[in-house]
Amino acid sequence: MDLLAHKDYLRILQAVQRKPMRFGEIQKELGLNPVQVDRAMKYLRKGLWVVPRVAPSEKGRLLVEYEIGKRGGAFLRSFKVFTDDASQRQAELGADAVAELQSLLQ
Amino acid sequence: MLDPAEAQPADPAPMQVRRNLAEVFGRHGHTVILMEDDPDRQGEDLIQKFDRLLQSGVTDIVLYWPPRAKMQTTYDELILLCDRLDLLEKRSVRLWALHHSSVATITRDEFKILETGSRSRYLTAVASRLVLCPLEWETKEDLNEQILLLSAEL
Numbered sequence: 570m571d572l573l574a575h576k577d578y579l580r581i582l583q584a585v586q587r588k589p590m591r592f593g594e595i596q597k598e599l600g601l602n603p604v605q606v607d608r609a610m611k612y613l614r615k616g617l618w619v620v621p622r623v624a625p626s627e628k629g630r631l632l633v634e635y636e637i638g639k640r641g642g643a644f645l646r647s648f649k650v651f652t653d654d655a656s657q658r659q660a661e662l663g664a665d666a667v668a669e670l671q672s673l674l675q
Numbered sequence: 676m677l678d679p680a681e682a683q684p685a686d687p688a689p690m691q692v693r694r695n696l697a698e699v700f701g702r703h704g705h706t707v708i709l710m711e712d713d714p715d716r717q718g719e720d721l722i723q724k725f726d727r728l729l730q731s732g733v734t735d736i737v738l739y740w741p742p743r744a745k746m747q748t749t750y751d752e753l754i755l756l757c758d759r760l761d762l763l764e765k766r767s768v769r770l771w772a773l774h775h776s777s778v779a780t781i782t783r784d785e786f787k788i789l790e791t792g793s794r795s796r797y798l799t800a801v802a803s804r805l806v807l808c809p810l811e812w813e814t815k816e817d818l819n820e821q822i823l824l825l826s827a828e829l
Contacts, residue, residue, distance in 0.1 A: 592784035607783060614781065614811070617824040623786045623807040631786040631802050633809075639828050 571612060572644065577601060578609050578618075579648075579673050582641050585619055589636040610635065618644065649674065693739055696773075696822055700737075703826040708733070710752075725755055733768055735829050740774040753801045760804065770805050773821060776813045 572578050580599050584590060590598070596606045613619040618641035621633045637645075652670045659667045690711075697707040708728055715724055736756070738749060756763065756770065763770070772779070779788045779798075786809055788798045810825060812818040 603783065610781075610783075617810070617821070617828055620808055620828070621781055621786070621810075623802055623805075623809060625806060626803050629799070629803070631788075631799065631807075633781055633784050633786050640824065 576673055577605055578612060581609050582618060582645060585635045586637040586645060589634045591634050689739060689741055696739060699822050700826050705829055735769045735771060737771045737773060740772055740778055742775040742777045757801060757804045770807050771825060772807050772809045774809055774811060776811050779809060
Protein backbone atom coordinates (compact mmCIF):
# COMPACT_ATOMS: atom_id res chain seq x y z
CA MET A 570 0.00 0.00 0.00
CA ASP A 571 1.61 3.24 -1.19
CA LEU A 572 0.19 5.19 1.72
CA LEU A 573 2.28 3.21 4.20
CA ALA A 574 5.37 3.43 2.05
CA HIS A 575 5.42 7.23 2.01
CA LYS A 576 5.81 9.01 5.30
CA ASP A 577 4.99 12.32 3.60
CA TYR A 578 1.59 11.05 2.53
CA LEU A 579 0.73 10.05 6.08
CA ARG A 580 1.92 13.36 7.50
CA ILE A 581 -0.17 15.29 4.99
CA LEU A 582 -3.19 13.15 5.80
CA GLN A 583 -2.78 13.96 9.47
CA ALA A 584 -2.27 17.65 8.78
CA VAL A 585 -5.46 18.00 6.75
CA GLN A 586 -7.33 16.00 9.37
CA ARG A 587 -6.50 18.72 11.88
CA LYS A 588 -7.80 21.45 9.58
CA PRO A 589 -8.43 21.98 5.85
CA MET A 590 -5.29 23.32 4.19
CA ARG A 591 -4.09 24.82 0.93
CA PHE A 592 -1.14 23.47 -1.05
CA GLY A 593 1.23 26.19 0.18
CA GLU A 594 0.16 25.75 3.80
CA ILE A 595 0.89 22.02 3.65
CA GLN A 596 4.27 22.74 2.13
CA LYS A 597 5.13 25.30 4.80
CA GLU A 598 3.77 23.44 7.82
CA LEU A 599 5.45 20.14 6.95
CA GLY A 600 8.63 21.57 5.46
CA LEU A 601 8.16 19.78 2.15
CA ASN A 602 9.11 20.97 -1.30
CA PRO A 603 6.44 21.61 -3.97
CA VAL A 604 7.33 18.47 -5.91
CA GLN A 605 6.83 16.29 -2.83
CA VAL A 606 3.49 17.91 -2.01
CA ASP A 607 2.34 17.75 -5.63
CA ARG A 608 3.12 14.03 -5.89
CA ALA A 609 1.42 13.32 -2.58
CA MET A 610 -1.70 15.33 -3.37
CA LYS A 611 -2.14 13.61 -6.73
CA TYR A 612 -2.06 10.26 -4.98
CA LEU A 613 -4.26 11.34 -2.07
CA ARG A 614 -6.83 12.99 -4.36
CA LYS A 615 -7.04 10.03 -6.69
CA GLY A 616 -7.80 7.67 -3.83
CA LEU A 617 -10.19 10.17 -2.24
CA TRP A 618 -8.10 10.01 0.92
CA VAL A 619 -8.47 13.78 0.82
CA VAL A 620 -11.27 15.85 -0.68
CA PRO A 621 -10.29 18.89 -2.74
CA ARG A 622 -12.65 21.80 -2.34
CA VAL A 623 -12.65 24.87 -4.54
CA ALA A 624 -13.20 27.83 -2.28
CA PRO A 625 -15.24 30.73 -3.64
CA SER A 626 -12.95 33.49 -4.79
CA GLU A 627 -13.44 36.98 -6.15
CA LYS A 628 -10.09 37.29 -7.85
CA GLY A 629 -10.76 34.96 -10.75
CA ARG A 630 -8.48 32.19 -9.51
CA LEU A 631 -10.13 29.04 -8.26
CA LEU A 632 -8.17 28.11 -5.17
CA VAL A 633 -8.23 24.59 -3.80
CA GLU A 634 -8.29 23.60 -0.17
CA TYR A 635 -7.84 20.02 0.96
CA GLU A 636 -9.78 18.34 3.74
CA ILE A 637 -9.69 14.81 5.04
CA GLY A 638 -11.99 12.35 3.26
CA LYS A 639 -13.98 9.65 5.04
CA ARG A 640 -11.54 7.12 3.63
CA GLY A 641 -8.54 9.06 4.92
CA GLY A 642 -10.11 9.43 8.36
CA ALA A 643 -10.87 5.72 8.52
CA PHE A 644 -7.31 4.90 7.52
CA LEU A 645 -5.81 7.14 10.22
CA ARG A 646 -8.06 5.63 12.88
CA SER A 647 -7.08 2.11 11.81
CA PHE A 648 -3.42 3.03 11.74
CA LYS A 649 -3.66 4.53 15.23
CA VAL A 650 -5.18 1.32 16.57
CA PHE A 651 -2.43 -0.69 14.90
CA THR A 652 0.30 1.57 16.30
CA ASP A 653 -1.19 1.52 19.81
CA ASP A 654 -1.31 -2.26 19.70
CA ALA A 655 2.28 -2.41 18.48
CA SER A 656 3.32 -0.23 21.43
CA GLN A 657 1.94 -2.82 23.79
CA ARG A 658 3.97 -5.50 22.06
CA GLN A 659 7.23 -3.63 22.15
CA ALA A 660 9.02 -6.51 23.86
CA GLU A 661 8.36 -8.76 20.88
CA LEU A 662 8.58 -6.16 18.12
CA GLY A 663 11.57 -4.23 19.40
CA ALA A 664 11.78 -0.62 20.54
CA ASP A 665 13.15 0.66 17.23
CA ALA A 666 10.30 -0.79 15.18
CA VAL A 667 7.70 0.63 17.56
CA ALA A 668 9.42 4.02 17.62
CA GLU A 669 9.45 4.06 13.83
CA LEU A 670 5.73 3.33 13.70
CA GLN A 671 4.98 6.00 16.28
CA SER A 672 7.05 8.54 14.40
CA LEU A 673 4.66 8.18 11.48
CA LEU A 674 1.86 9.53 13.65
CA GLN A 675 3.70 12.59 14.90
CA MET B 676 -25.65 16.04 -24.90
CA LEU B 677 -22.46 15.53 -26.83
CA ASP B 678 -21.38 17.77 -29.64
CA PRO B 679 -22.04 15.41 -32.60
CA ALA B 680 -19.06 16.79 -34.49
CA GLU B 681 -16.69 15.87 -31.72
CA ALA B 682 -18.19 12.79 -30.11
CA GLN B 683 -16.27 9.56 -30.40
CA PRO B 684 -18.13 6.37 -31.29
CA ALA B 685 -16.97 4.75 -28.06
CA ASP B 686 -18.19 7.57 -25.80
CA PRO B 687 -21.24 6.50 -23.82
CA ALA B 688 -24.06 9.03 -23.82
CA PRO B 689 -23.86 11.28 -20.73
CA MET B 690 -27.44 10.34 -19.89
CA GLN B 691 -26.42 6.69 -19.81
CA VAL B 692 -23.44 7.46 -17.57
CA ARG B 693 -25.71 9.43 -15.25
CA ARG B 694 -27.95 6.37 -14.98
CA ASN B 695 -24.93 4.17 -14.26
CA LEU B 696 -23.82 6.62 -11.59
CA ALA B 697 -27.27 6.58 -10.04
CA GLU B 698 -27.30 2.78 -10.10
CA VAL B 699 -23.94 2.52 -8.29
CA PHE B 700 -24.95 5.09 -5.68
CA GLY B 701 -28.27 3.28 -5.23
CA ARG B 702 -26.47 -0.04 -4.70
CA HIS B 703 -24.49 1.62 -1.92
CA GLY B 704 -27.62 2.66 -0.09
CA HIS B 705 -27.98 6.23 -1.33
CA THR B 706 -31.25 7.67 -2.53
CA VAL B 707 -30.62 9.16 -5.94
CA ILE B 708 -32.73 11.65 -7.82
CA LEU B 709 -32.28 12.12 -11.54
CA MET B 710 -34.26 15.21 -12.42
CA GLU B 711 -35.38 13.74 -15.72
CA ASP B 712 -36.81 10.68 -13.96
CA ASP B 713 -38.83 12.55 -11.38
CA PRO B 714 -42.32 13.15 -12.78
CA ASP B 715 -43.50 16.74 -13.03
CA ARG B 716 -46.26 17.66 -10.65
CA GLN B 717 -49.40 19.30 -11.88
CA GLY B 718 -48.96 23.02 -12.44
CA GLU B 719 -45.25 22.87 -11.65
CA ASP B 720 -42.74 24.51 -13.97
CA LEU B 721 -39.13 23.37 -14.28
CA ILE B 722 -37.72 25.87 -11.80
CA GLN B 723 -40.35 24.96 -9.24
CA LYS B 724 -39.48 21.33 -9.81
CA PHE B 725 -35.80 22.10 -9.34
CA ASP B 726 -36.55 23.87 -6.04
CA ARG B 727 -38.82 21.09 -4.85
CA LEU B 728 -36.14 18.47 -5.47
CA LEU B 729 -33.41 20.61 -3.95
CA GLN B 730 -35.43 21.07 -0.80
CA SER B 731 -36.31 17.40 -0.45
CA GLY B 732 -33.38 16.56 1.81
CA VAL B 733 -30.63 16.56 -0.81
CA THR B 734 -27.18 16.16 0.80
CA ASP B 735 -24.96 16.03 -2.28
CA ILE B 736 -25.15 17.01 -5.92
CA VAL B 737 -22.99 15.15 -8.43
CA LEU B 738 -22.14 16.79 -11.73
CA TYR B 739 -20.89 14.41 -14.42
CA TRP B 740 -18.62 16.40 -16.72
CA PRO B 741 -17.31 14.42 -19.70
CA PRO B 742 -14.96 15.66 -22.43
CA ARG B 743 -16.38 17.50 -25.42
CA ALA B 744 -19.75 17.85 -23.78
CA LYS B 745 -22.40 20.38 -24.55
CA MET B 746 -24.35 20.45 -21.34
CA GLN B 747 -26.79 23.31 -21.62
CA THR B 748 -29.17 21.77 -19.08
CA THR B 749 -26.34 21.28 -16.61
CA TYR B 750 -25.18 24.86 -17.17
CA ASP B 751 -28.70 26.09 -16.52
CA GLU B 752 -28.87 24.06 -13.34
CA LEU B 753 -25.53 25.43 -12.17
CA ILE B 754 -26.88 28.96 -12.62
CA LEU B 755 -29.94 28.02 -10.60
CA LEU B 756 -27.63 26.65 -7.89
CA CYS B 757 -25.68 29.92 -7.86
CA ASP B 758 -28.92 31.67 -7.02
CA ARG B 759 -29.53 29.27 -4.17
CA LEU B 760 -26.17 29.46 -2.42
CA ASP B 761 -27.74 30.31 0.94
CA LEU B 762 -29.79 27.14 0.87
CA LEU B 763 -26.76 25.02 -0.13
CA GLU B 764 -24.69 26.52 2.69
CA LYS B 765 -27.46 26.25 5.26
CA ARG B 766 -27.97 22.57 4.52
CA SER B 767 -24.27 21.84 3.87
CA VAL B 768 -25.07 20.42 0.44
CA ARG B 769 -21.86 19.44 -1.34
CA LEU B 770 -21.43 19.81 -5.07
CA TRP B 771 -19.14 17.20 -6.65
CA ALA B 772 -17.73 17.71 -10.14
CA LEU B 773 -16.74 14.40 -11.64
CA HIS B 774 -14.70 15.86 -14.47
CA HIS B 775 -12.57 14.47 -17.26
CA SER B 776 -8.88 15.44 -17.12
CA SER B 777 -9.20 17.28 -20.44
CA VAL B 778 -11.84 19.73 -19.21
CA ALA B 779 -10.34 20.77 -15.88
CA THR B 780 -7.39 20.01 -13.66
CA ILE B 781 -5.86 20.85 -10.30
CA THR B 782 -2.41 22.39 -10.50
CA ARG B 783 -1.00 22.65 -6.99
CA ASP B 784 -3.46 25.00 -5.29
CA GLU B 785 -5.48 26.05 -8.28
CA PHE B 786 -8.41 24.46 -10.05
CA LYS B 787 -8.17 25.30 -13.74
CA ILE B 788 -10.90 24.90 -16.27
CA LEU B 789 -9.48 23.83 -19.61
CA GLU B 790 -12.59 24.11 -21.75
CA THR B 791 -12.14 26.52 -24.59
CA GLY B 792 -13.44 30.07 -25.01
CA SER B 793 -16.66 31.21 -23.43
CA ARG B 794 -17.38 27.82 -21.90
CA SER B 795 -14.26 28.14 -19.79
CA ARG B 796 -15.14 31.68 -18.71
CA TYR B 797 -18.68 30.63 -17.90
CA LEU B 798 -17.63 27.62 -15.85
CA THR B 799 -14.88 29.55 -14.06
CA ALA B 800 -17.44 32.17 -13.06
CA VAL B 801 -19.84 29.53 -11.81
CA ALA B 802 -17.14 27.60 -9.96
CA SER B 803 -15.94 30.76 -8.24
CA ARG B 804 -19.34 31.12 -6.63
CA LEU B 805 -20.13 27.52 -5.75
CA VAL B 806 -18.14 25.36 -3.35
CA LEU B 807 -17.10 22.66 -5.76
CA CYS B 808 -15.36 19.37 -4.94
CA PRO B 809 -13.58 18.34 -8.16
CA LEU B 810 -12.79 14.68 -8.80
CA GLU B 811 -10.70 13.96 -11.88
CA TRP B 812 -10.89 10.92 -14.15
CA GLU B 813 -9.19 10.06 -17.40
CA THR B 814 -10.29 6.61 -18.50
CA LYS B 815 -13.50 4.65 -18.05
CA GLU B 816 -11.72 2.59 -15.40
CA ASP B 817 -10.76 5.77 -13.53
CA LEU B 818 -14.34 6.98 -13.74
CA ASN B 819 -15.68 3.72 -12.33
CA GLU B 820 -13.14 3.82 -9.52
CA GLN B 821 -13.99 7.44 -8.69
CA ILE B 822 -17.70 6.62 -8.65
CA LEU B 823 -17.11 3.80 -6.17
CA LEU B 824 -14.90 5.95 -3.96
CA LEU B 825 -17.38 8.82 -4.06
CA SER B 826 -20.18 6.46 -3.19
CA ALA B 827 -18.30 5.53 -0.01
CA GLU B 828 -17.56 9.20 0.74
CA LEU B 829 -21.18 10.36 0.52
